[in-house]
Amino acid sequence: MSARLALSRGAFALDVEFTVPAGTVLALLGPNGSGKSTVLGSLAGLLPVRTAEVTVAGRELVGHGVDLPPHERRIGLLSQDSLLFPHLSVVDNVAFAPRSTGKNRVQAREIALEWLSEVGAAEFAKRRPGQLSGGQQQRVAIARALASSPDLLLLDEPFAALDVDSAPAIRGLLRRVLRDGPTTVLVTHDPLDALALADHVAVLSEGRIVERGPTREVLGAPRTAFTARIAGLNLVAGVATADGLRTGSGEVLAGLLTSDAVVGEAAVAVFEPSAVSVYPHDGEHHGSPRNTVSATVAGLEPHGPVIRLRVTGGPPWASGLSADLTPAAVADLALEPGSPVMLSIKAATVAVHPAAG
Numbered sequence: 001m002s003a004r005l006a007l008s009r010g011a012f013a014l015d016v017e018f019t020v021p022a023g024t025v026l027a028l029l030g031p032n033g034s035g036k037s038t039v040l041g042s043l044a045g046l047l048p049v050r051t052a053e054v055t056v057a058g059r060e061l062v063g064h065g066v067d068l069p070p071h072e073r074r075i076g077l078l079s080q081d082s083l084l085f086p087h088l089s090v091v092d093n094v095a096f097a098p099r100s101t102g103k104n105r106v107q108a109r110e111i112a113l114e115w116l117s118e119v120g121a122a123e124f125a126k127r128r129p130g131q132l133s134g135g136q137q138q139r140v141a142i143a144r145a146l147a148s149s150p151d152l153l154l155l156d157e158p159f160a161a162l163d164v165d166s167a168p169a170i171r172g173l174l175r176r177v178l179r180d181g182p183t184t185v186l187v188t189h190d191p192l193d194a195l196a197l198a199d200h201v202a203v204l205s206e207g208r209i210v211e212r213g214p215t216r217e218v219l220g221a222p223r224t225a226f227t228a229r230i231a232g233l234n235l236v237a238g239v240a241t242a243d244g245l246r247t248g249s250g251e252v253l254a255g256l257l258t259s260d261a262v263v264g265e266a267a268v269a270v271f272e273p274s275a276v277s278v279y280p281h282d283g284e285h286h287g288s289p290r291n292t293v294s295a296t297v298a299g300l301e302p303h304g305p306v307i308r309l310r311v312t313g314g315p316p317w318a319s320g321l322s323a324d325l326t327p328a329a330v331a332d333l334a335l336e337p338g339s340p341v342m343l344s345i346k347a348a349t350v351a352v353h354p355a356a357g
């Protein structure tokens, strides 16, 4: 899909242009009020726009004199609170989607039951939404969003209303259905959601896209202050193992799997720069011998109250890692670009998350 959108809402102005390759997921990240929900509302045809050109799956939704109403756009929208129809059963809620695209009652019911079983909610088919937990309702809402076979799926903070126990299961479910699913735009404030689900991210600030690119590149090496603040994480890509992550070059980084990570599947090890300890190259270090590597200081930059050090060299996965040190520690270790160092990362601080792709 490709979109160019410009509009004003009071003093707020949105002006964005982006594309999402077919079948992939774009995450929109940005601070409160940056325009994320406005982008989704405009794509869905729910907000008046000044200029818009939106093409999805080769079909023009808006632009050049065309302006399809929301129900003709073939867009599935999933918001934070699922807004199921309270007076309809679960299966009728889901069947509503294919019905509205012209399927007859029998076909619509069949499609609904298939999707309910796909999302693990078949047993609730006859219940009313009020008789389900928040997580169960969100499963049904996902089934409903997908049951219309949308050309474009819009997800607006799909985990925001869920408790910490049900969010990982729903994230895992979305990962599964999005793998072969429709082209998707996901709004989130959580970089870990973007890592788990999105191929690309775009960072919005005050109605404009200030940064975009492949998820791991943008979150691992942010170029804007905002992205650095929300992300700036150390990311190492590989495959989840029982006790951590195997990197592309075969080393194992010890860590803890999150509850939605699956051994043998693509994963990203995530740890904060403050979790990386730095020792002199030939001196003693007291970290776990497992996650210890030698590297070379590439650069030092003030980062709030600490100094953020970036390294190069060492095994491929370690090149580009960041570590936060106090100014006193930098002085004690006499660190400067080119200094050889040892890095140590406690396994307990390394979280292994499932990764898109």
Ligand SMILES: Nc1ncnc2c1ncn2[C@@H]1O[C@H](COP(=O)(O)OP(=O)(O)OP(=O)(O)O)[C@@H](O)[C@H]1O
Pocket: 009, 010, 012, 030, 031, 032, 033, 034, 035, 036, 037, 038, 039, 189
């Ligand atoms: N109904 C409205 N009328 C006028 N202005 C609005 C309206 N809704 C939102 N805005 C303004 O549009 C801007 C973008 O809001 P939007 O909800 O798109 O941001 P967001 O990035 O989704 O924020 P959040 O993360 O808080 O959901 C904000 O400045 C907001 O005040």
